[in-house]
Amino acid sequence: MDILNGLKVIDCTQILAGPFCTMMLGDMGAEIIKVEKPNGGDDIRRFGPPFIEGESAAFLMINRNKKSIALNMKDPKGLEILKDLIKDADVFIQNFRPGALEKMGLGYEDVINEINPKIIYCSISGFGSNGPYKNRPGFDLIAQGMSGLMSLTGTPNGDPVKIGVPICDLNAGVYAALGILGAYIKRLKTNKGQFVETSLLESGLSYTIWESGIYFATKEISTQSGTAHRLSAPYQAFQTLDGYINIGAANQANWEKLCNALSREDLITNDKFIDNASRMKNLNSLVEILNIEFKNKSTSDWVEILINSGVPCGPILNIEEILNHKQIKEREMIINIDHSKLGQIQNLNFPIKFSDSESRPKLPPPLLGEHNNEILQSLGYSDKEIDNFINENIITS
Numbered sequence: 001m002d003i004l005n006g007l008k009v010i011d012c013t014q015i016l017a018g019p020f021c022t023m024m025l026g027d028m029g030a031e032i033i034k035v036e037k038p039n040g041g042d043d044i045r046r047f048g049p050p051f052i053e054g055e056s057a058a059f060l061m062i063n064r065n066k067k068s069i070a071l072n073m074k075d076p077k078g079l080e081i082l083k084d085l086i087k088d089a090d091v092f093i094q095n096f097r098p099g100a101l102e103k104m105g106l107g108y109e110d111v112i113n114e115i116n117p118k119i120i121y122c123s124i125s126g127f128g129s130n131g132p133y134k135n136r137p138g139f140d141l142i143a144q145g146m147s148g149l150m151s152l153t154g155t156p157n158g159d160p161v162k163i164g165v166p167i168c169d170l171n172a173g174v175y176a177a178l179g180i181l182g183a184y185i186k187r188l189k190t191n192k193g194q195f196v197e198t199s200l201l202e203s204g205l206s207y208t209i210w211e212s213g214i215y216f217a218t219k220e221i222s223t224q225s226g227t228a229h230r231l232s233a234p235y236q237a238f239q240t241l242d243g244y245i246n247i248g249a250a251n252q253a254n255w256e257k258l259c260n261a262l263s264r265e266d267l268i269t270n271d272k273f274i275d276n277a278s279r280m281k282n283l284n285s286l287v288e289i290l291n292i293e294f295k296n297k298s299t300s301d302w303v304e305i306l307i308n309s310g311v312p313c314g315p316i317l318n319i320e321e322i323l324n325h326k327q328i329k330e331r332e333m334i335i336n337i338d339h340s341k342l343g344q345i346q347n348l349n350f351p352i353k354f355s356d357s358e359s360r361p362k363l364p365p366p367l368l369g370e371h372n373n374e375i376l377q378s379l380g381y382s383d384k385e386i387d388n389f390i391n392e393n394i395i396t397s
Helices: 017-027 057-061 076-087 107-113 141-148 167-190 200-205 209-218 252-261 276-282 281-293 297-309 320-325 325-328 373-379 384-391
Strands: 008-010 032-038 068-070 091-094 120-125 195-199 237-239 245-249 312-316 336-337 344-348
Touching: 008 017, 008 076, 017 032, 017 091, 017 120, 017 167, 032 076, 057 344, 068 076, 068 373, 076 091, 091 167, 107 120, 120 167, 141 167, 141 200, 167 195, 167 200, 195 200, 195 336, 252 276, 252 297, 297 312, 297 325, 312 344, 373 384
Parallel strands: 008 032, 008 091, 032 068, 091 120, 120 195
Antiparallel strands: 237 245, 245 312, 336 344
């Protein structure tokens, strides 16, 4: 994809939020130089099993379209190489703990005043660069708990439950990419860079749209509601004869279509379910009635019946089922990438389609330090200097 061709990003992040951000930018055509620590690189390279011939499946999923340099930033010569990279870049992104890069002379003020005054400097952290928790380490699990998400997830009156995917990490990556692109658009107009930051905690909190709104309006503290919606009904999962189905009959028209499809027209005129407010008030009774109905047929039978009746619905699929689903295949969401060591591997495709740009990866996930020489040569270092860097353990692979 060529949308961000010419945008050069120096990526000093690891694990998930930062690499997810830079993969998205790389998917859109930006040049991503992934700066990794020597002796192992990005920690996610060791996440597993599973491993494919020693390469972490987790790493392979979020690091395509990047070049890797394994650089010892603690060595003064290595630090100078990093500064050389930043000097020629549009974006510098890092997820070090707040204050760590300032000690190395790579804080935002250091970079704009001494290295690159037009840089877009992005920071992703656990809690942000200010506030009483700014120096605390941040992880997705901790952010899910503190943001309120775990108190809202799971069955009513059950234990707190972590969302099945690392949503705070992933969402922080999306917000970081959005912030970078916003800052880039402004720079195109003003010729000025700026500091962009987001945190795992804030990225999780930002998803509590209904729950925060309810609290602001009523001071009511939302709790776990299983699969049910907090404001509309019926909008949740129901058990069928052989599995589960999600029903999205959130408005009055869809509710009436559902009743007709179930041959339960009597529910439409029942005072307990006459409108959404009544259905929410009597949700337990409503769910009990609908569960009895849905257990009479298979999931596939109900999907066919309800879709033909105009009722939004869908089965609950496992990972194998969705990855092999005809809709996903038609949308080309599974792609094959030729890896320099592993041969052909599979990845999830970029989920945004553009009418004038083909969504195909340019580069496979890199081996550690795979592009050391290429990157250093582009900065003007000679082969002899590069050999010296290798001998001095300034770069490794």
